[in-house]
Amino acid sequence: MKVQLTTAVLVAEDDSRQRDFFVGILRHLGFTHIDHAPNGQRALALFREHEYGLVFLDIEMPNLNGIEALHHMFEHRPETNIVMVSAHSTVDNVKTAIKEGAKGFIVKPYSIAKVEGVLKKVLGV
Amino acid sequence: MPVDAIHTHAPSAGSTARNRDLLDYLGEGVICIDKLGVITYANGAAAGMLGERPDTVRGRLLHTVIYSMLPDGSSVSEEVCPVYAALQPDREILNQDEVFWRADGTVFPVEYSAVPMDVGGHNDGAVVTFRDVSERKEVELLLRESEEKTRLIIENALDAILSIDADGLIAGWNSQATRIFGYTPEQALGKPVHELIFPLRHRNGYHRGLAKLLADGDAGVIERRLRVRASGASGREFPVEISMTPFRSRGALNFSAFIRDITEQRSAELNLRRAKEEAEAASLAKSEFLANMSHEIRTPLTAIIGFGESLLDESTSDADKRDAVRSVIQNGKHLLAIINDILDLSKIEADRLEVEFIAVNTLDLLDAVGGLMERQAAAKDLELRIVPIWPLPQTLQSDPTRLRQILLNLLSNAIKFTEKGTIWLLASCEPSANCVQFSVVDQGIGIAADKLDSLFDAFTQADTSTTRKYGGTGLGLTISSRLAKRLGGELQVESLLGSGSLFICNVDAGHLESVPMLTEKPVAPKTAGSDGPSKSKRIKGRILVAEDNPSNQKLVSMYLKRLGANFVVVENGVLAVEEALANDYDLILMDMQMPEMSGIEATELLRMSGNVTPILGLTANAMKVDLERFRDAGAEEVLLKPIDLPIFNATLARYLPEGSSKEQENAQLHDDPLYRQLQQDFLRWLPGAIGGMEEAMATSNWGTLRDLAHQTKGSAGNFGFSALAQAAADLEDTVRAGRYKDLTGPLTLLKTRQQQVSIR
Structure with a gap:
């Protein structure tokens, strides 16, 4: 799967290596417009300035965690596609994210298959 | 005076x-x-x-x-x-x-x-x-009233009331007597009773009885109700109940006869008796059936237990053990067939069998049936010939599962009862009647003419000794016949004892006008049985198995091992979700009933999370609603337990075709220059990180140590260095647990793993 994806994507992840890797995967998959933020606060600021078709939020982040960021973003644009990311795949985490309105849930480590699955579901590609 | x-x-x-x-x-x-x-x-x-x-x-x-x-x-x-x-x-x-x-x-x-x-x-x-x-007037009045009452009673009685004088002549004849026998009082009075109301053939007997009655007042009829045949003016004969009471009139013995037409009562009684006899016969048949069934169920169970025990016996030789296992499997399959048949039949009997009408590819159906039966036929050195008689519709509207069930049953019977020769399966079509006909012809033992009528009846078997000798539940034909009816057709049989049998199954094929008719076998035909179940392909890819039952875990593991598959087993729905999200799988085998979280719930949650790994549901519950719920939750397919190995293997092969597993997809990623760049970056970063960890440990800076270990774990996982990621995770966990004295081991291991990664 390698297509030109015009959707603007925002990635919020505090670990810079993980972030780079994830952005790398998204590039590999064909996304060209990818913004990234090291914490929830920064992600929210970017979110207010740009219109993203897809947002990935790490749950465990300093300065506004993923769930808190999700609440603010939904207040701003409730129709946004938000996918939660976490290193912890506990079912409770997953259930909470889905209940809060997340369109998907990715458990780290990132992999192409995981991202592809979410994209299939969220963007239909 | x-x-x-x-x-x-x-x-x-x-x-x-x-x-x-x-x-x-x-x-x-x-x-x-x-x-x-x-x-x-x-x-x-x-x-x-x-x-x-x-x-x-x-x-x-x-x-x-x-x-x-x-x-x-x-x-x-x-x-x-x-x-x-x-x-x-x-x-x-x-x-x-x-x-x-x-x-x-x-x-x-x-x-x-x-x-x-x-x-x-x-x-x-x-x-x-x-x-x-x-006083006299009073008495006369009372007498008149009494006479009137008596007259009314007699006239209005629902029974014919006759009085018979000492000569056997009719002296009284009420209106009901007129109604029952069709004679007016004028026609009846004064006539000999036995001549008027009894059929000719009984007259002499009744006359003798009457004579004896008149002579000594008893002929076994007094104060009893007798059932006799009577006849009336119309000549119709009918059953009556008659009771006689004697009375003396002027010294002579007279009789009153009360006669009731019991035609309706009699027919109601006969109906009731017939119904009772039928019910008793049915009950008896069911009891016999149950007795037979319990025997049929016990026999394979006994074998399964016996052979199972022999496997535990140290002294059993390996060859014997293999035989024992084979017997266990054979008997288990037989038992399953019996239970399936009983369930099918009870569903049909209760009219609760679900059938669906969809397009069925005619030739595919023949091929599939042929493929499944070929081995059975070959095992007995029989030839199985599948002969399409052109033209045949490309598709017919029917229930493929049920249709296949009928054909498999007919073929397996044919094979069972044939010792040598050929079995034919013919398919032909009558387009104008929208009907497709399948015929199974064998050269077997045949069926006696007097057994043919009851051949399709439930709970009756041509011969129970047949069941003993040839096995089977004896229900197959009953089920097939009922199924054929549900598919808008019927099952017929012709047979000659010693020569063979011909079973013809017609089914409604739906409207055939718009269906292409085939006049020959399409080019590059599928050959029946070439894709036999014996050859199981090896599959590639990672499989997650969610199954709580230890025996089933073992069984599935064994099947997957034989396919060369790479798999992980978890025992409930929660673990299935966590494991499926945390790691990449190419296929998930999901049991429906599991503790903590059911397979259906787990499937639903995975789909909501954006996980698109194909899920094969497994369930022992064949109810259609359950299967649909599973599919609605997001399972690609649902397989029935017990697992049918050829179907299991074929399905897995379909979802795990060689050359498209996620490993390979990742390999493709690994060739991406961008990825290589990132990987190199990580490997360059790694020694510094480890140095940082050593320093943090020396200075008891646990927070830094934990964060570095955590970062290493994540990135190592991303780049496919799973051993390194595991070592980093161990280190992180040890720090988090506060077991600072135990840190040396994990850190040393991490360093070893780092060297391995660097070398590679």
């Missing part, structure tokens, strides 16, 4: 005093009147009856005393007074139906006579004698 005495002596004076005293004792009233009707004498009884005294009536006109009025209250003149008529010579009055009036104005019925008194040749008045007949 007092009247005579009066007649002769009463008027004469002188000697009359004694007579008059005598008259006073008389019970009857006696009154003497003169020529003018004036009372000259009244005895005590007369005065008493009239409510007077003798001295108060004497001298009064008789008419005014006794006839002042008629009973209806109208007056009567003296001229027409009936008593006075006796004042004429030679007129004797005898009246039995009159009333006299009492002094108090009440009436009473009387019987009286008035006789002229002839003294010396000339008329000298009259003597009236009377008596009160109230």
Whole structure:
């Protein structure tokens, strides 16, 4: 799967290596417009300035965690596609994210298959 | 006689005093009147009856005393007074139906006579004698009422009531008798009873019985209800219930006969008896069936247990163990077949079998059936020939599962009962009738003509010894026949004992006008059986198995190992979700019923999370709704337990085709220059990170140590260095647990892993 994806994507992840890797995967998959933020606060600021078709939020982040960021973003644009990311795949985490309105849930480590699955579901590609 | 005495002596004076005293004792009233009707004498009884005294009536006109009025209250003149008529010579009055009036104005019925008194040749008045007949009238009235009641009862009775006189002739015939027998009373009365109402062939017997009855009052019929045949004017014969009671009339023995037409009752009884017999027969058949079934179920179970035990026995040789396992499998399959058949049949019986009508590829169906049966036929050295008779519709509208079930059953029977030769499966079509016909012909033992009729009946088997010898539940044909009906057709059989059998199954194929008709086998045909279940391909990819039952875990593991698959087993839905999200799998085998979280729930949650790994549901519950719920939750397919190995293997092969597993997809990623760049970056960063960790450990800077370990874990995982990621995770966990004294081991391991990664 390698297509030109015009959707603007925002990635919020505090670990810079993980972030780079994830952005790398998204590039590999064909996304060209990818913004990234090291914490929830920064992600929210970017979110207010740009219109993203897809947002990935790490749950465990300093300065506004993923769930808190999700609440603010939904207040701003409730129709946004938000996918939660976490290193912890506990079912409770997953259930909470889905209940809060997340369109998907990715458990780290990132992999192409995981991202592809979410994209299939969220963007239909 | 007092009247005579009066007649002769009463008027004469002188000697009359004694007579008059005598008259006073008389019970009857006696009154003497003169020529003018004036009372000259009244005895005590007369005065008493009239409510007077003798001295108060004497001298009064008789008419005014006794006839002042008629009973209806109208007056009567003296001229027409009936008593006075006796004042004429030679007129004797005898009246039995009159009333006299009492002094108090009440009436009473009387019987009286008035006789002229002839003294010396000339008329000298009259003597009236009377008596009160109230009581007799009362009795007569009661009698009349009683007779009327009896008559009404007899006339309105629902039974024919006859009375029969001493000569055996009919003396009474009520209206119901007319209705039942069709003779009017005029036609019936006076006729010999045995000739009128009994059929000719029974007459002599009844006549003899009647003669004996009339002679000694008993012929075993008195006070009993007898059921006999009767006939009426129309000649129709019908059953009646008859009871006779004797009565004496003028010294002779008579009978009343009560006769009831019991045609309806009798037919109701017969119906009831028939229903009862049928119910008993059905119950007996079911009991026999159950007894047979429990035997059929016990037999394979005994074998399974016995062979199972022999496997545990140390002294059993390996060859014997293999045989034992084979027997266990064989018997297990047989047991499953029996249970499936029983369930199918009970569903059909309860009319709860679900059928779906979808397009079925005709040739694919034949190929599939042929492929499945070929091995069975080959095992007995039989030839199985599948012959399409052109033209055939490309598809027919039917239920593929049920249709296949019928054909497999017919073929497996044919193979079972044939020792050598060929089995044919023919398919032909009658397009105008929208009907496709499948025929299975064998050269087997055949079926006796007298067994053919009951061949398709539930709970009856051609011969239970057949079941013993050839196995099977004996329900296959019953089920097939019912299924054929549900598919809009029927199953027929022709057979000749010793020559073979022909089973013809017609099914409704839906509208065939719009379906292409094939006139020959398409080019590059699939050859039946070439994709046989014996050759299981090796599959590639990672499989997650979620199954709580340890035996099933073992079984699935064994199957997957034989396919060379790489798999992980978890035992509930929660772990399945966590594991499926945390790692990449190419396929998930998900049991439906599991603790913590069901397979359906887990599937749903995975799909909501954006996980698109194909999920194969596994369930022992064949209910259609459950299968649909599983599919609705997001499972690609649902397989039934117990697992049918060829289907299992084929399905897995479909989802894990060689060359497209996620490993390979990742490999593709690994070739991406961008990825290589990132990987190199990580490997360059790694030694510094490890140095940082050592320093942090030396300075007890646990936060830094934990964060570095955490970062290493994440990135190592991303770049496929799983051993390194694991070592980093161990280190992180140890720090988090505060076991600072135990950190040396994990850190050393991490360094070793780092060197391995660097070398690579």
